[in-house]
Amino acid sequence: MIKALINVNIFNFDSLKEKSYVLFDKQIIEVGSMENFKGADEVYDCNNQILMPGLVNCHSHIYSTFARGWITEFNPKSFVDLLEQMWWKLDKVLDEKDVYYSALVSGIEFIKNGVTTVVDHHASGKKIKGSLNLLKSALCDQIGIRGVFCFESSDRFPIDECVEENIEFSEIHSTMTSGLFGMHACLTLSDESLKKIADKSKGMPIHIHVGESDEDNIENIKNFNKTPIERLEEHGLLRENSILSHCIYLSENDMDILKKYKVYVALNPTSNFNNAVGLADVLELEKREIKCILGNDGLGFNLTRDMVNLMFGMHLRYKNPTAYSLGNIKKIIENNYEYASNILGCKLGKIEEGYEADFLTLEYTAPTPITEDNLFGHFFYGMLDNFKPKNVWCNGEIKLKDYKVLHDEEKIYKESTQIAREIWEKCKEK
Structure with missing residues (x-):
């Protein structure tokens, strides 16, 4: 028709x-x-x-749906404290039902905000194997938008399960859904785990947090005498169409390394503001022809807020209202469409x-x-x-x-509200 x-x-x-x-x-x-x-x-x-x-959101965390309104003991002195006191409490208790409903709610919220393609970085400690297919079933099959999924492999979880989940889901591919190889951050991955991922992922593009805070660099240099970028290169993981999210704390050498590979850096300015970690040196990345894309790091569903905050954040970072222009924002949006088109094998934008x-x-x-x-x-x-x-x-x-x-929003949200109560209670027990 x-x-x-x-x-x-x-x-x-x-x-x-x-x-x-x-x-x-x-x-x-x-x-x-x-x-x-x-x-x-x-x-x-x-x-x-x-x-x-x-619109295309190139870095999100659908599981963060159930953080809205959640009050937990919270007094972080560092970014890792923030992860331990909040996000790692949440993601390790999530089970099958939680994953599915987080994607149903996210799909509805994304649609309301004009987002029709999402690149998601997932974690759920109680449901690793099969979790990405749950996201696909809810977001792509039921709600009906496009999704690119991965599980953030980490030594916080059984690493073999993480590896298997990413590899098995990568066999599912269409213009509606595809997979990347997910990794949390080098901060939570040993050399043994990186080697295992490199050996078993067989050239898959990766999706990983890099340099979101300076602790990522400090811990990697202390434990491995290398920056996260240097470790990824050493293990052959800087692959074409990979996403490195945040990249706020990069050395000159890190950027020179990235210049050699066809990777993308996902910027998440609103989340960076909220977490008080700083902003990436986007002009320096662009000068080296390292392509930047835009996500929201799971902070809400409105990608246009990140477009605005990227522009104004760069003006503040460089203390110059003309340092970053409308042309720069337009290029970032075009890169989002290019990336999603590459991964899904269709023409978007x-x-x-x-x-x-x-x-x-x-x-x-x-x-x-x-x-x-x-x-x-x-x-x-x-x-x-x-x-x-x-x-x-x-x-x-x-x-x-x-x-x-065009979904039964009232029914879905009523159920998700009850699920949230259960999740928050489980978090208290940890």
């Missing part, structure tokens, strides 16, 4: 096509001016809304023929003229200031219609 969106203003980040239509099924078939529209089996009249590609039918509509009335020169400025300072998609499609199927998700 051929569907059509009519009376849309198509926004591709660098162009705006007014009074347009889009024909699609799972992919976009045709884009044109309304005067040439000839009909379709199913027609949505968008009444001059902005139509833009669905444009409203053009042959691209996946992942898009959203926004009601946006500009109080000032829109021109080719200021178009992205309207997006950043206008649309993102009150980013609330009205309709969302993924894989050609509508997921949000007139601001309402």
